Amino acid sequence: MNRRNLLDRLRPLLMVGIALTIVTALVIALPSREEAPVEMRETVPAEREAEPTTRDPGAMITPEQLSRTFREVAQEVLPVVVEVNVVEVVRQTAPRSLSPWEYFFGPQAPGGPEPQQREFERPGLGSGVIIARQGENAYVVTNNHVVGQASRISVTLYDRREYEAEVVGRDPRTDLAVISFRPDGEVPIALLGDSGSAEVGDWVLAVGNPYGFEATVTSGIVSAVRREAGGRGQIGTFSDYIQTDAAINPGNSGGALVNLTGEVIGINTWIASQTGGSVGLGFAIPVNTVRRVVTDVLERGRVSYGWLGVTIVDPEAGRFPELATDLGIEGRRGALVLNISRGSPADQSGVLPGDLIVRMDDTPIDSSNQLTRRIGLLSPGETTTLVLVRDAAEQTLTVRIDERAPEEDLADGSLVWPGLAVVPLGDQLLESLNLDQSVRGVVVADVVGGSASDASGLRPGDVVLRVNDRPADTVRAFYRELNATRGDEVRLRILRQGREIGVGLVK
Template identity: 45%
Template sequence: MKREGGWTMQNKGKWWLGLLGFFGGMLCVLASAGDAASLPDLVPLVKRLKPVVVNISTTHNPPAAQKGGKMPFPEGFGNRPLDELFRRFFDQMPQESQKSHSLGSGVIVDAAGYILTNNHVIADADDIQVRLTDDREFNAKVVGKDSKTDLALIRIEGAGTLPVAQLGDSDRAEVGSWVIAIGNPFGLEATVTSGIISARGRHIGSGPYDNFLQTDAAINPGNSGGPLFNLDGAVIGINTAIFSRSGGNMGIGFAIPVNMAKSVMEQLKSHGRVTRGWLGVRIQSVTHELAKALGLDKRHGALVASVESGSPASSAGIQPGDVVVRFDGREVGQMNELPAIVAETPIGKKVRIDLMRDGKALVVEVVVAELKEKSAEMAGTDKGDASSFGASVRSLTPELREQLELEDSVRGVVVTGVEPGSSAAAAGLRAKDVIAEINRKPIRDVADFRRTLQNSKTGDALLILLFRGGEPLYLAVQLAEAGK
């Protein structure tokens, strides 16, 4: 092989490849350093935030009937030789009192020892122990709790002046922004995880005021009641639930927005209970098909399915089929936002409500009343989707009315069958549904039903008011060609 100055061409090629590799590696290091420089340094922030997070452990004593009770025996015991001897012996032995324990987290919200946590962390607890980051432990007392939002306020005494968490503004928490969760997953104290806000306004079916922040910061059992911080060190949420098939973290956690928590906390601190505003409507989501049938230019707001007689909504002239798009100056983007907004409104306040009715904007004023515990307020009926009418019906007879447990005021036709793959099936119509209106026109009998369909054409979206299980519900059925 030809040599050049003692180097072979092969060696020279290796040298150039090595040089290129060196510079390539340096570029990767520099790029990584640049990426690292753009990531937040959480160390100083975490050191500052840890002292405001506490460990909560609870003890649940067994029912009084079990304390000091006699040893239980399996079914069928007492029919064999020596059974009576064993019974006499074991009856003298008191059963061990089996206490149960649970763990959770909390955040200090007042220097006088007030701590915010989840209601499910302390619910039915006989003893509540709070441990601070300096390892001091204190018994806690319940100041107040609210099962509807899963929030509770507890207090410890004798701890001196405590560090307090800054409560932020969850309305300003944007999807994609960095967050930090601190808590005690599986009893591992002061565990720190980080992630981003994955979504806002999540409805997970846990209660009437669902409006969760979703995060991918690791949240596990034991994190419940702990804070979710933004990078300014302000609490923007109270961690409360996870979505998991295994019981552990899957990157989907939920936090109660701190703005809701602040309102509840202040009432618990002042009165030990929560009072809520009441409008007196039953609502559901606006699907794309319903938006088209209602004459809306976009899918937004809360669709009024029914109005309670004598309620503030009834007095204000709100009607079934109205869509609430703004309440007291606050936009209602989706159905589950309205209950929380109404609940936070001071009792007796007169507010402006922006509605859409038959595709036209309308403004009404309403005086908010107090929600009573037995009031069926704002129970959302968020039902399925529609995309394509094949259904058989019959008139509503007295016998059917009694069988379906319908009030005398309900008129309409009863669905006796739904054709698979039809427009009605796609919209979610079911047998035993009672169709009361189509496009806001009353359906009194089968003739009305057929006449309305004959006057409709393929592609029309029919707005249907029906009763299912005695409860009102709107569906949108988009008519497709027969057989499609």
């Protein structure tokens, strides 16, 4: 029995959703680089012939047949997964030996010799997948946190050939990096699948070099799809993740997650663990995201993302769940706009602070991370339609997307309006701020450095009582009056430490 027939029989019993595919070579012409085209391997759906099948969907699969399938997939995938070794130079303060005087009488007076700074080499290890080749160069995709700020990078192939490598491009927003090396012979290229077709329950294999144990294969299933990182450390937020219980450990980062047809459907990236080892909670970047990042890097040397120009949060999340009720949007999901960047696509199209974006084109928006990712996938110059809720009424706007600038440029608070976040003044805040129950207003929860709110002297904990001499007893009322301002100044009456103060925000 060949592997394809076996997979047909596995589908109904093991919930492995695998489409018949044929392998094609994708050639991308890159006029800005070498004349040779970039070659990648992908799959396209095979045309099914309308003929009766004799397959018995109830036939049992023996352990030997399943084992043979795993073995064949492993043999196909192992040669395209490499070990990535890096060396990073770090500077540390070297301890200074004490003189006899200091040993007996304590440290010297100020002005003595400064501690010495020394350089140390710190090795690191990860995995990578050979994803393309162009002329004499082979390209490997791995995690950005694997290459870090390495001064030296090398890759070791499955056949133990070893080559020096260099970074071609990186994308911290998805935690992906592309490195290249020049092999002295042929190298295999990974077969890329369609991560969008992965479903919970599909069998998968994770291939990598955990703890330096090269060419390790573990098995499991797809535990969940479209998982979000939830702001965990340095994990990329411009991607969702495929969750798997296949064992993933330190050293697996950058390795392949493959289905039972040998197609790469993800790049293993992080684990959730209190011990640092696998507890069955591994996460991989979907290959559809990887494909886009790699293509951008190879075509233009960097990754381009769409940009809307808003600061957004989830209205039901965090320490103030009553925020949605105060805004009149309880029970609705979406991305709540706190601030707008001046001159941004959002600003030019009419998006305002306090808007709840609930739909983008035909897709409902469930969270701020989802909106960020979907906007990021658009190319600069593309248009999109946003449906939003403003003051309890739905509106539709058309937005022309710009290219997202580097994060350090986006950190310029002087372009942010109004530069603050407010929350309802509930009973808990009344008590913690020592305020009388009769006080009505909203509380400043955050102020963006360098913004108009920061320049005016607003501080977290200030209670906004009135906006332009009109009551701001709810968050909804605050945004209504803020957005209704005519002219370039908004007048606020705030309560701070028992005293009322007048503050002006200049646009």
